[in-house]
Amino acid sequence: MAKLTFSIGGIHPADKKLAKDCKIETLPLPPKVYVSMFQHLGAMAKPVVTVGDSVKAGQIIAEPGGFISAYIHSPVSGKVTAIGPRKDLAGFNQMHIEIEVQGDEWAEGIDLSPELVTAIPEDRDFILDRIKMNGVVGLGGATFPTHVKLNPPPGKTADCLILNGAECEPFLTSDFRILLERTDEIVVGAAIMQKVLGGCPCVIGIEENKPEAIEAVRASVNRLGYPGIRVATLRKRYPQGGEKQLIDAVMHRQVRSGGLPIDVGAVVQNVATSLAVYEAVQKNKPLVTNTLTVTGDVIDPARQHNYLFRIGMPLSYIAEYAGGVPEGTVKIVSGGPMMGKAIANLDAATVKGSSSILYLGSSTLRHAATPCISCGRCADACPMGLEPFLLKRLYDAQDIEALEKNAAQDCIECGCCQYSCPAYVPLLDNIRMAKAQVMGVIRARNAKK
Amino acid sequence: MTNTIIWTVAILTCLGLLLSLVLFWVASKFKVEEDPRIDEIEKTLPGANCGGCGFAGCRAFADAAVKAGNLDKNYCPVGGSEVMNKVAAILGCEVKESAPMVAVVRCNGSCANRPKINDYQGAESCKVKAALYGGDTGCLFGCLGCGDCVAACAFGALSMNPETGLPVVDESKCTACGKCVAACPKRIIELRAKGPRGMRVFVSCTNKDKGPVARKACSAACIGCGLCEKTCTHGAITVADNVAYIDFAKCKLCRECEAVCPTGAIHGVGFPKPLDKEAVKKRIADRKARAAEAAKAAVQPEVKKEESNG
Amino acid sequence: MLDVVIALLPALLVSFLFYGWSELLVIAVSAVSCVGLEWLIARFVMKRPELFSGSSALVTGLLLAMNLPTTSPWWMIVVGAVVAIGIAKMSFGGLGQNIFNPAITARVFLLISFPVQMTNWAMPTSGFIAADAVSGATPLGIIKEGIKSGLPIPEILEANGMSAVSILRDIGGSGGEISAVALLVGFVYLLIRKVVKPWIPLSIICTIALISLIFHGIDPDRFTGVAFNLVTGGVLLGAFFMATDYVTSPVSNWGGVVFGVGIGLIVMMIRYFGSYPEGMSFAILIMNCFVPLINRAFHQKKYGRA
Structure with missing residues (x-):
């Protein structure tokens, strides 16, 4: 079968999947965890425990603060020692619940056995409730609450469930590892989501640079025998794993500006989310663990790791466990090198969506910007077909109207423009601001209507 | 040859006359009737079109003033009372006197006071930097040092001090238009009364973190201890959200707060003499001792009274 | 930008071999004065x-040198550099802000101001290839003169000893105009390095x-004829190195095609019907004016906005 890919723009950064052969290891528990109340898209969660309470692992410690929000569970058993502001990885104050770890006791009703449960519950509402109550959010980066995404508004139906195993960011290998090590569970998770969406077909998209994963998933799909699931090979190209790009590649449909994937009948979920859905529905296990890659171009191969972590573990604890910050590191990034955020505060706690600790050397330092010469490489690279150089100019001129006309709000912040700029112009930094401004104007206009 | 010249001159003259007639006709046909006072006021205004008054330029200011017939909503911070009096004369109305203002940078997180904890590499813009993360120091509230305020100032009154990494206001150039106030994403810059002979006292910090956190990030931070609030005899200081604020309308420039501040977050500028901390502290101590004595004296008879009644 | 310098090297080398030390002097003066002036x-x-x-x-300096006759006096080159860097580039705000290609602006300025010096083309015999220095007109100039005196083209060519083959071998012209092959090599290098896209040169040539x-x-x-028009004058130099200047050319591919077709049209109109023998510089300058307009009309295909 032909390799699928999206139709506009894109770049080909070097692969650098250095940790791809490192098996997932389970991290030991730290003395204290710090659970952020803001680890999903939408409203902040509200704590339901108070200082001094004893909690068990998997127990609800915070409830959704709005429709788009999620439950948060204690990742460990122990005692709540503080609730208050703590700095997140960007250095902003965020409400955290601090829990002192005592033993490792799990709440009742959680199945911790490794046996695969393949029988899918019949009741759709039961499944959705389990996903919601177990705090599952999208683990592909945006951490959008999964139960909201799997429950399309009336009048809209899903034609296709796309499971995103592209992992197009360089360095990251956590999705690849779970695709290899927890293949069956991911496939069952996909079948569960198919069921919720009314039995639509499911495509598991994996980039061509992971042939082992493609093979393993294909074999698992055949063995488990759920109807309507197939594996698609995606071309290696960034940002293949972008939601809109993936829909374009797999379904040859494009989401209209301002629209949602469900408008074109698509639901995209990350493979890690599928695993979380499996655990939530089949095992009643809340989302308190995820996989994270410790990698980078300045550490030697022996010190690359893929870890199963509990949310709330401080990044510094994980870094220390993995052997400390390697020499030559100039930048530590959480997430991939393209879309990830530089970590300003290594003491920050991991959240549901944490995917990596990336040590980057001086080669990744930004160069001083020189004037734009309108070469148009950014426009060629933009997967949304925008003209980043123009958007930057319009933003500098504060021409909000023209920014909207030139679709600044469509930017998916993938960073292709900045990557391809020969003059090192900080395009994305500016476009992100422009996008926020345009979105503000659009929102104000919609509110008036 | 002569003929050609005569014809040329004649035709050009006729053409010019004809076109001027057309222009005259068009001008009178499409003339927009406008209150002449708008032009007059616009001429009086500084003409910088800075927008400091809240209108889209001087013309819009004049237009709004003439339409309203008064100056309740119009004040030109650049021209100050001098210009406003002239405008009021044109309109034939009163102008509310307001004290001359100046932009004040409320952050003392210089490179020495506030150590860097990381290096910023993004676009050189405070707005971008503030949106990206908490900043390259431990302080979430302080100056980001990318100079958005300097870029916003139309009068060249702001410049970055390379030594401290903080913006400096040139008071002689500052017109208090408020552009820098709006440009600063951290809202550090405030328009404050210039004060008599340029003397004023202000809290040079906006850190809302709790004392120890703020102190750890910056040695010159306001830690919200409340000493100044307790010392101030004019009720000009309030501490809210762990940071003190001096109401310049109430401040009497006694500089007692400045003397007692443990971190040096309170700044007095424009004073002819440097602050003699010990003298002021002694003054406060004396006053407190007197007050305590007076209180003692006031309380004692009361107690006796109660006893006798009881 | 360094890639462009590398791409220009073969053509510079060839013109040096043809014209000798005087050409090297032109190149050096032009490059040094442009860089120095900008600084x-x-x-x-x-x-x-x-x-x-x-x-x-x-x-800019190298391109300017390739546009000048090898006999150019040094002061004229410096004047050219002042026009290119001072007027066409820096007065607009420096790199990335200029509307017109600096080198071409300078060339046109010099052509209008010093027509005698600018059309005193040495035949490529003064260098290491042949010993005697002769000066003469460019093929385009010869033909323009010939047509003015009412001769048909084949006769003009014959009278001047020019056949289609000899045109390819030894053409009188400015440093950058003499070797089509060297220019092509440089351009292919730029294409391989993905510095430029082929659409603008292709559309000009087509x-x-x-x-x-x-x-x-x-x-x-x-x-x-076709071959004569393609290899003579500054067509190749202009199409490969001047029209493809990022700053003064459209951003989108289709915009580039429109730009190129416009240049091609104007060049041929000037050559066939204009009074100047050559029109590449004018064509590029004229189309430079339209770049903002073209950029406005041709946008990238956007996702989800069909």
Whole structure:
């Protein structure tokens, strides 16, 4: 079968999947965890425990603060020692619940056995409730609450469930590892989501640079025998794993500006989310663990790791466990090198969506910007077909109207423009601001209507 | 040859006359009737079109003033009372006197006071930097040092001090238009009364973190201890959200707060003499001792009274 | 930008071999004065030393040198550099802000101001290839003169001893105009390095070819043929290195095609009907004016907005 890919723009950064052969290891528990109340898209969660309470692992410690929000569970058993502001990885104050770890006791009703449960519950509402109550959010980066995404508004139906195993960011290998090590569970998770969406077909998209994963998933799909699931090979190209790009590649449909994937009948979920859905529905296990890659171009191969972590573990604890910050590191990034955020505060706690600790050397330092010469490489690279150089100019001129006309709000912040700029112009930094401004104007206009 | 010249001159003259007639006709046909006072006021205004008054330029200011017939909503911070009096004369109305203002940078997180904890590499813009993360120091509230305020100032009154990494206001150039106030994403810059002979006292910090956190990030931070609030005899200081604020309308420039501040977050500028901390502290101590004595004296008879009644 | 310098090297080398030390002097004076002027202007006039772009000024200098006769006096080259860097580039705000290609602006300025010096083309015999120095007109100039005196083109060519083959071998012209092959090598290098896209040069060449095919077919006595038009004058230099200047060319691919077709049309109109023998510089300058308009009309295909 032909390799699928999206139709506009894109770049080909070097692969650098250095940790791809490192098996997932389970991290030991730290003395204290710090659970952020803001680890999903939408409203902040509200704590339901108070200082001094004893909690068990998997127990609800915070409830959704709005429709788009999620439950948060204690990742460990122990005692709540503080609730208050703590700095997140960007250095902003965020409400955290601090829990002192005592033993490792799990709440009742959680199945911790490794046996695969393949029988899918019949009741759709039961499944959705389990996903919601177990705090599952999208683990592909945006951490959008999964139960909201799997429950399309009336009048809209899903034609296709796309499971995103592209992992197009360089360095990251956590999705690849779970695709290899927890293949069956991911496939069952996909079948569960198919069921919720009314039995639509499911495509598991994996980039061509992971042939082992493609093979393993294909074999698992055949063995488990759920109807309507197939594996698609995606071309290696960034940002293949972008939601809109993936829909374009797999379904040859494009989401209209301002629209949602469900408008074109698509639901995209990350493979890690599928695993979380499996655990939530089949095992009643809340989302308190995820996989994270410790990698980078300045550490030697022996010190690359893929870890199963509990949310709330401080990044510094994980870094220390993995052997400390390697020499030559100039930048530590959480997430991939393209879309990830530089970590300003290594003491920050991991959240549901944490995917990596990336040590980057001086080669990744930004160069001083020189004037734009309108070469148009950014426009060629933009997967949304925008003209980043123009958007930057319009933003500098504060021409909000023209920014909207030139679709600044469509930017998916993938960073292709900045990557391809020969003059090192900080395009994305500016476009992100422009996008926020345009979105503000659009929102104000919609509110008036 | 002569003929050609005569014809040329004649035709050009006729053409010019004809076109001027057309222009005259068009001008009178499409003339927009406008209150002449708008032009007059616009001429009086500084003409910088800075927008400091809240209108889209001087013309819009004049237009709004003439339409309203008064100056309740119009004040030109650049021209100050001098210009406003002239405008009021044109309109034939009163102008509310307001004290001359100046932009004040409320952050003392210089490179020495506030150590860097990381290096910023993004676009050189405070707005971008503030949106990206908490900043390259431990302080979430302080100056980001990318100079958005300097870029916003139309009068060249702001410049970055390379030594401290903080913006400096040139008071002689500052017109208090408020552009820098709006440009600063951290809202550090405030328009404050210039004060008599340029003397004023202000809290040079906006850190809302709790004392120890703020102190750890910056040695010159306001830690919200409340000493100044307790010392101030004019009720000009309030501490809210762990940071003190001096109401310049109430401040009497006694500089007692400045003397007692443990971190040096309170700044007095424009004073002819440097602050003699010990003298002021002694003054406060004396006053407190007197007050305590007076209180003692006031309380004692009361107690006796109660006893006798009881 | 350094890639462009590398791409220009073969053509520079060839012109050096053909014209000898005098050509090297032209190149050196032009390059040094362009780079030096830009530094001086950025540092002392604009007081913004960060505006000094270095390699970009070097490219302007080299292109200017390739546009000048090898007999150019040094002061004329310096005047050209002042026009290119001072007027066409820095007065617009430096690199990335200029509307017109600096090197071409300078060339046109010099052509109008010093027509005698600018058309005193040495025949490529003064260098290491042959010993005697002869000066003469360019093939385009010869033909223009010939047509003015009423001769049909084949006769003009014969009278001047020019056959289609000899044109490819030894053409009188400015440094950059003499070797089509060297220019092509440089351009292919740029293509491989993905510095430029082929659309603009392709559309220029195709347009010129098409127009000369039509007109030559109609009246071969009055209009020159395809091969002649493609290899003579500054067509190749202009199409490969000047029209593809990022700053002064459209961003989108289709915009580039429109730009190229426009240049091709104007060049041929000037060559066939204008009073100047050559029109590449004028064509590029004229189309430079339209770049903002073209950029406005041609946008990238956007996702989800079909």
